[in-house]
Amino acid sequence: MSDIATRVYNHNFKIDPIVRSLIDTDFYKLLMCQSVHRNRPDTNVVFSLINRTKSIPLARLIDEGELREQLDHARSRTLTRGESTWLRGNTFYGKRQMFSPTFMEWFENLRLPPYELERKGDQYELTFEGKWPEVMLWEIPALAILMELRSRAVLATMGKFELQVLYARAMTRLWEKIERLRRIDGLKIADFGTRRRHSFLWQDWCVQAMIEGLGDAFIGTSNCRIAMRRDIEAIGTNAHELPMVYSALADTDADLRQAPYRVLADWHEEHEGNLRIILPDTYGTEGFLKNAPDWLAGWTGIRIDSGDPATGAETAIRWWKERGEDPTRKLIIFSDGLDVEKIEELHAKFAGRVKVSFGWGTLLTNDFRGLVPNDALAPFSLVCKAVSADGRPTVKLSDNPNKAMGPSDEVARYKRVFDVGAQERLEVIV
Amino acid sequence: MSDIATRVYNHNFKIDPIVRSLIDTDFYKLLMCQSVHRNRPDTNVVFSLINRTKSIPLARLIDEGELREQLDHARSRTLTRGESTWLRGNTFYGKRQMFSPTFMEWFENLRLPPYELERKGDQYELTFEGKWPEVMLWEIPALAILMELRSRAVLATMGKFELQVLYARAMTRLWEKIERLRRIDGLKIADFGTRRRHSFLWQDWCVQAMIEGLGDAFIGTSNCRIAMRRDIEAIGTNAHELPMVYSALADTDADLRQAPYRVLADWHEEHEGNLRIILPDTYGTEGFLKNAPDWLAGWTGIRIDSGDPATGAETAIRWWKERGEDPTRKLIIFSDGLDVEKIEELHAKFAGRVKVSFGWGTLLTNDFRGLVPNDALAPFSLVCKAVSADGRPTVKLSDNPNKAMGPSDEVARYKRVFDVGAQERLEVIV
Structure with a gap:
């Protein structure tokens, strides 16, 4: 059992690496990467890190030199033999050889591409530019590095026993959540x-x-390295970046309207079963489902990642019924801003009506709210997104205007093309 | 990351010893031992372990073989060179050579004497018989062994993370107490x-x-081994066993009445300053102080170890005033059943009127109340006391009849001799 507090206290190494492996990343990144590598290998993209919580002055908290060291360390990682063996030999979602030999050969030779880092006031501008299959792999490590450096900056001010008690409190809190979840049949x-x-x-x-x-x-983790270490399932399907980039590349409004479906058509060819999960909210769930081709209704399920989750789930159930599908055989994955209360509530509401599953994120792995003065360890809203593709800006609308991204004229155009009406503004928790 | 060597080492002990050292004991035991070794080396005593909390079936919880192993291991301990150096070279209460060369030579050759162990129903009868200076050293290790074996019996039923969370909760609880204590000026x-x-x-x-x-x-610990390891003060003076044994040895009622003062006369010769602390409650604080010789009023302070602590402190203050002493220059040490609320309350009441200090026991080092089902780790009232001396029974009355010990006819005799009136019955917490 690692003594986490002692470890944190002992962080006097030249560098204590945050990202220790190329597969210390989300499983869906690798699935999407394989798809992109196959379908759009030459697309040029720019990914950019955005701190939505401006009140947290990352550039004042985090030393630029340390940030560069961590990013450079991540760039030094290549797939180890054991990791390659695990990816090649493992069963993912019941299927062997999820990753093709072609992809694996490419991945085995990959290093993360260069980054651009500049301080702008109290924030950092961190961008990644290059081929889509390479650049996209920066998203998760870049976020994890910034998040952990911020944690470390706060922890560095604390005494050894204060640290131990901090982790004691965080452990107690998580365990109490787990004890509540245990009661959900x-x-x-x-x-x-x-x-x-x-x-x-x-x-x-x-x-x-x-x-x-x-x-x-507990069905598994999105983190490949931890799934491998702990011998559990790696979990994940696909994310907004696919429709965002496909849409940016569309030449006309008509093309744009079809872009999100084209993503899923490519996915349909590559994956089956539990990997056929629709993420409908990139440009508004309502319009997306209304205009969706019938074969999409045959997919296994839907992931609800923005907007009011109960509303999103009801929309999906209604849509399946309209398309002659039996919702009780469909899967809804909730993954937005979850904590125990919300999980209990959604499970009570939808279990039995559909198959329900939860992707629990930040409030599982970073609920340090209220544990230090000034709430200096509370999680905050940091994202790393594709902002352009082949020189054209990307846009995300989602079911919550507070999560929208992109230049305002393009946002307006997308709203028109995708026929997005009034949307409820919801606070972005994490 | 597992430290394999440590793991292998841990799993290969013949036993995981509870008492790892002859000085894993209270400092006052060593002080008293030196006094007894000098003044009453040939007195024969019997010490006996008594579980006042009958609802805890120690003999069902604790395997007899494991108990014997632990007791035998304690018997295998002798003073190490480093421990001897520490006792000989250290400053205790500002004084060097607290332990005389004669005593140290004897102590360096000491092993704990044999024990008698028998199961009686759901309890163990554990007794120690022999020369007082040897037998008395069993008290603390015997108690610590029983207490820890009971903890281990409960912990053995728990999972790895349950265990970690248990300690996380206990740590959090103690830290919250410390944060409250920190506010007491x-x-x-x-x-x-x-x-x-x-x-x-x-x-x-x-x-x-x-x-x-x-x-x-935080002025120190009563535990010599921990004081040595953590380089802090060892704290303690004297305890009830001295007047109990001296009194048992008294031939007449008149002798008996003087016995507690004879203890302190011996102590007076041997110690000065902060070691001159009266423990007045063995046969009732009121009577003890009333009949005390004047030179006792010149001592540094008093320890309040039973009865209502505020009442005891007021009695002491009144007594000092009657004997022409200035209470603000006197020390009162509270040491009975303390927890944070009680400490706050007593400090608020007496700081400034006297010098106040606290000896915090069980609810510092064993507050696992409410942390596991059936409160199976709650501390309980286990004592190990001298029950006879040279064949005569010992008696303790204290300021709380629930803490009284001894044959009932002897208890009645002592009450008469020491003129103990009505006493308030108080629940024994720990």
Whole structure:
């Protein structure tokens, strides 16, 4: 058992690496990467890190030299032999050889591409530019590095026993959550908390606590490295970046309207079963489902990642019924801003009506709210997104205007093209 | 990351010893031992372990073989060279050579004497018989062994993460207590929790937390081994066993009446300053002080170890005034059943009127109340006392009839001799 507090206290190494492996990343990144590598290998993209919580002055908290060291260390990682073996030999979602030999050969030779870092006031501008399959792999490590350096900056001011008690409190809190979740009959829940985790060691602890505390109700983690270390399932499907980039590349409004479906058509060819999960909210769930081709209704399920989750789930159920599908055989994955109360509520509301599962993120792996003065360890809203593709800006609308991204004229155009009406503005928790 | 060597080492002990050293005991035991070794070396005594909390079936919880192993291991301990150096070279209460060369030579050759162990129903009868200076050293290790074996019996039923969270909760609880104590201006507090500690490692953790959390307000620990390891003061003076044995040896009622003062006369010769602390409650504080010789009023302070502590302190203050002493220059040490609320209350009431200090015991080193089902780790009232001396029974009355000990006819005789009137019955917490 690692003594996390002691470890944190002992961080006087030249560098204590935050990202220790190329697969210390979300599983869906690798699935998407394979798809992009196959379908759009030459697209040029720019990914950019955006701190939505401006009140947290990252550039004042985090030393630029240390940030560069961590980013450079991540760039020094290549796939190890054991990791390659695991990816090649493992069963993912019941399927062997999820990753093709062509992809694996490419991945085995990959290093993360260069980054651009500049301080702008109290924030950092961190951007990644290059071929899509390479650049996209920066998202998760870049977020994890920034999140953990911020944690470390705060922890560096604390005494040894204060640290131990801090982790004692965080452990107690998580365990109390697990004890509540244990009471939910038929729960299925996964760890989706890599990107905004408090730290690598803490995420690893959380996963182990979920394994012991929840048994079969804990279905796995999105983090490949931890899935491998702890011998559990790697979980994930696809994300907004696919429709965002495909849409940016569309030449006309008509093309644009079809872009999100084209993404899923490519995915349909590559994956089956539990990997056929629709993420409908990139440009508004309502319009997306209304205009969707019938074959999409045959997919296994839907992931609800923005807007009011109960509303999103009701929309999906209604849509399946309209398309002649039986909702009780469909899967809804909730993954936006979850904590125990919300999980209990959604499970009570939808279990039985559909198959329900949860991707629990930041409030699993980074709930340090209220544990230090000024709430200096509270999680915050950091994202790393594709901002352009082949020189054209990307746009995301989602079901919550507070999560929208992109130049305002393009946002307006997308709203028109995708026929997005009035949207409810919801606070972005994490 | 597992430290394999440590793991292998841990799993290969023949036993995981509870008492690892002959000085894993209370400092006052060594002081008293030196006094007894000088003044009453040939007295034969019987010490006996008594579980006042009959609802805890020690003999069902604790395997007899394991208990014997632990007791035998304690018997295998002799003073190490480093321990001897520490006792000989250290300054205790500002004085060098607290322990005489004669005593040290004897102590360096000592092993704990044999024990008698028998199961009686759900309890163990554990007795120690022999020369007083040897037998008396069993009290603290015997208690610590029983307490920790009971903890281990409960912990053995728990999972790895349940265990970690249990300690996380206990740490959080202690730290919250420390944060409250930190607010008490001028606090002086010591660890008196060896005998009924949850475990050795936990006591050691508690002491370290007190060091970091309280700074100078934490004046030391009664545990010699931990004082040595953590380089802090060893704290303690004398206890009930001295008047109990001296009294048992008295031939007449008149002798008996003088016995407690004879103890302190011997002590007066041997010690000065902060070691001249009266423990007045063995046969009732009121009568003891009323009949005390004047030279006792010149002593440094008083320890209040039973009865209502505020009442005891008022009695002491009144007595000092009657004897023409200035209470503001006197020290009152509270040491009975303390927890934070009681410490806050007594400090608020007496700071300024006298010098106040606290010996915090069981609820410092064993507050696991409410942390596991059926409160199976709650501390309980286990004592190990001299029950006879040279064949005569000992008696303790104290200021709380629930703490009285001895054959009932002798208790009646002592009450008469010491003129003990009505006493308030108080629940014994720990």
